[in-house]
Amino acid sequence: MTYCVGLLVKEGLVLISDTRTNAGIDNIACFRKLHLFEGPDRVVAISTSGNLSISQAVLGLLSEGFSNPETGETETLAKATSMFHAAQMVGQAVREVYRIDGPSLEQHNSNFDIALLLGGQIKGRRLRLFMIYAAGNFIEATADTPYLQIGEHKYGKPVLDRAVTHETEIYDALKIGLISMDSTMRSNLGVGLPIDVLVLRRDTLIPELNYRIGAEDAYFSDLRHRWSEALREAHLAIPKPPYKNGAKG
Numbered sequence: 001m002t003y004c005v006g007l008l009v010k011e012g013l014v015l016i017s018d019t020r021t022n023a024g025i026d027n028i029a030c031f032r033k034l035h036l037f038e039g040p041d042r043v044v045a046i047s048t049s050g051n052l053s054i055s056q057a058v059l060g061l062l063s064e065g066f067s068n069p070e071t072g073e074t075e076t077l078a079k080a081t082s083m084f085h086a087a088q089m090v091g092q093a094v095r096e097v098y099r100i101d102g103p104s105l106e107q108h109n110s111n112f113d114i115a116l117l118l119g120g121q122i123k124g125r126r127l128r129l130f131m132i133y134a135a136g137n138f139i140e141a142t143a144d145t146p147y148l149q150i151g152e153h154k155y156g157k158p159v160l161d162r163a164v165t166h167e168t169e170i171y172d173a174l175k176i177g178l179i180s181m182d183s184t185m186r187s188n189l190g191v192g193l194p195i196d197v198l199v200l201r202r203d204t205l206i207p208e209l210n211y212r213i214g215a216e217d218a219y220f221s222d223l224r225h226r227w228s229e230a231l232r233e234a235h236l237a238i239p240k241p242p243y244k245n246g247a248k249g
Contacts, residue, residue, distance in 0.1 A: 001190030002033060002151035004047035005160070005177050006117045008129040008141040011170040012201040012208075013119045016177045017047045018151075018185070020192040034196040035059055036210065037077045037120075043205050044077050044086055044120035045198050049151035050113035050134070051105075054097055058114065061093040068092070083120060083128035090118055091136030098134075115150040120200065127202045147177075155187040156180030174199060175223070178213075182224050195220070 004017040017034040031052060037044040046062075048055035065074040075093075080086035094114060102112050114134050121127040129141040131148040141148050143166040149157065159180045164173060174197065184191045199209035213220045 001188060002049040003149070003153065003156060003181060003184045003188075003191045004033060004049055004117055004151055005147060005149045005153075005156065005180055006047065006119050006129045006131075006141065007147045007160075007164060007168075007173040007177055008119065008127070008166075009146055009164075009168045009170055009173045010166055010202075012199065012204075013045075013121075013127055013129060014170065014173045014177055014200075015045050015047055015117065015119055015198040016174070016181055017196050018181065018191045019194050019196065020190060021052055022190055030194065032196060034198060036198070036207070037062070038207075039078055041123035041205065042078075042080075042120065043200055043207060044080070044083075044118070044122075045200070046090070047117040047150065049115050051110070054101065054112065054114045055116070057097045057101065058090070058093045058116070061096060062090065066093060066096055080122065082122055082125045083118070083130070086120070086122075087118055087128075087130040087132060087138045087140075090116060090130075090132050091138055094132060094134065095136040098136075117148055117150055121203070121205060123205060127200070152184055152188050152191055155184040159183055170199060170201065174209075178220060178223055179227050182220075182227060 002018055007014040015034055019030045021031050022028040033048050035046045062077050065076040068075050075089050077086055080089055098112050105112055112134055116132040119129040130138045132138040146166045147160050147164055163176045181195060193215050195213040197211050198207055200207050
């Protein structure tokens with residue numbers, strides 16, 4: 001299990017990913033799930049969830065290249081002309097890995113399980129955020145829906161629904177995303193530290209923040225404590241229900 005969230009606000013992009021993977025309670029490991037592809041004219045970031053071997057194979061194809069059957073050319077993210085083109089490439093790489101590994105996985109009763117967040121900007125084009133599914137198709141974040149999640153998303157979603165809009169300041173978006181991550185970690189042991197975060201301001205093409213939050217991180221520890229206290233204070237401040245047995249609405 002994993003949890004990754006991307007937030008696309010007016011000022012830029014925030015991506016947050018945990019690092020925990022497990023294949024049972026006695027086989028827990030840490031793998032980076034937030035990957036950065038940089039060049040002089042682009043910053044492209046990918047967060048992954050699902051089967052680790054599948055996601056590593058997809059990332060390998062995107063880095064080293066794969067043949068486009070229509071053009072015969074080798075495709076890599078370094079050649080993408082726009083973020084929409086990059087999303088198409090990621091989808092094509094997912095389908096190529098399925099073509100190679102899908103039948104074997106199905107023979108061994110294993111699902112072809114992968115989902116990815118793709119965000120970034122290419123010079124002269126728009127900053128964009130996409131979610132790519134296991135079939136290789138994708139959706140895009142919009143001003144009305146400024147965040148996308150993959151993995152164990154249900155525990156962190158209510159926080160985002162209540163607090164994030166397109167106008168949210170970028171570091172407030174990071175803060176809310178971290179609260180969403182904390183809510184998920186508290187409810188699912190399959191999601192855990194360290195946490196990787198990326199902040200990219202619109203039209204800069206240089207990450208403003210590329211940081212790993214570990215167990216000893218003072219800010220994240222304080223955020224977790226303050227959020228727990230705020231929730232306790234909020235529910236105590238709300239009047240108790242007035243309902244009595246037999247009362248009619």
